[in-house]
Amino acid sequence: AQKVTQAQTEISVVEKEDVTLDCVYETRDTTYYLFWYKQPPSGELVFLIRRNSFDEQNEISGRYSWNFQKSTSSFNFTITASQVVDSAVYFCALWYTNAGKSTFGDGTTLTVKP
Amino acid sequence: EPEVTQTPSHQVTQMGQEVILRCVPISNHLYFYWYRQILGQKVEFLVSFYNNEISEKSEIFDDQFSVERPDGSNFTLKIRSTKLEDSAMYFCASSDAGETQYFGPGTRLLVL
Numbered sequence: 001a002q003k004v005t006q007a008q009t010e011i012s013v014v015e016k017e018d019v020t021l022d023c024v025y026e027t028r029d030t031t032y033y034l035f036w037y038k039q040p041p042s043g044e045l046v047f048l049i050r051r052n053s054f055d056e057q058n059e060i061s062g063r064y065s066w067n068f069q070k071s072t073s074s075f076n077f078t079i080t081a082s083q084v085v086d087s088a089v090y091f092c093a094l095w096y097t098n099a100g101k102s103t104f105g106d107g108t109t110l111t112v113k114p
Numbered sequence: 115e116p117e118v119t120q121t122p123s124h125q126v127t128q129m130g131q132e133v134i135l136r137c138v139p140i141s142n143h144l145y146f147y148w149y150r151q152i153l154g155q156k157v158e159f160l161v162s163f164y165n166n167e168i169s170e171k172s173e174i175f176d177d178q179f180s181v182e183r184p185d186g187s188n189f190t191l192k193i194r195s196t197k198l199e200d201s202a203m204y205f206c207a208s209s210d211a212g213e214t215q216y217f218g219p220g221t222r223l224l225v226l
Contacts, residue, residue, distance in 0.1 A: 035214075043222065047214070050214050091157060093157075100170055101170060
């Protein structure tokens with residue numbers, strides 16, 4: 001079965017703290033993609049990153065970084081020096097080519113307090 | 115940068131009424147999708163569409179739902195007889211090679 005687990009329902013931090021959002025996935029496919037999306041209060045889904053199953057290199061983009069580990073089926077997302085504007089719901093999603101659809105985790109609500 | 119657009123942004127309807135949600139995918143994309151997000155919950159897959167036919171649908175996508183690509187640019191989701199539990203945000207998405215999906219801004223549907 002294909003499944004994405006985001007065990008942290010809500011996280012609250014103070015501005016400038018670092019925060020890591022966890023994502024664990026299950027799939028039998030050998031070829032798949034993992035995504036992170038940000039959903040601000042306005043409701044739209046903002047694409048943050050895509051990572052394919054053959055590329056385990058970590059990635060950094062500004063204050064954002066992602067740690068992909070196939071051995072533990074995890075794709076964690078770290079925000080460094082968090083800001084109030086980072087407050088949103090963050091979704092991890094799994095795309096598996098045989099299915100042609102994305103499976104989303106339940107989301108993690110991040111609140112960054114000033 | 116090309117983007118997926120959806121209309122309307124908000125729709126309020128009475129239970130039992132038909133609604134049509136509209137989407138304009140990115141122009142060179144070939145795969146189209148609808149997802150649903152009930153308030154406070156996760157995003158759920160409804161249906162995928164390729165080559166003018168449904169390629170996959172979830173158990174949510176029952177007989178009251180239908181999709182159509184009426185012309186070369188629009189992709190629609192019709193809910194034939196709305197129920198209270200259809201109240202949700204509906205996201206359209208499109209992709210080129212079936213990998214990265216680009217999501218529209220969503221249509222917030224409220225059924226009274």
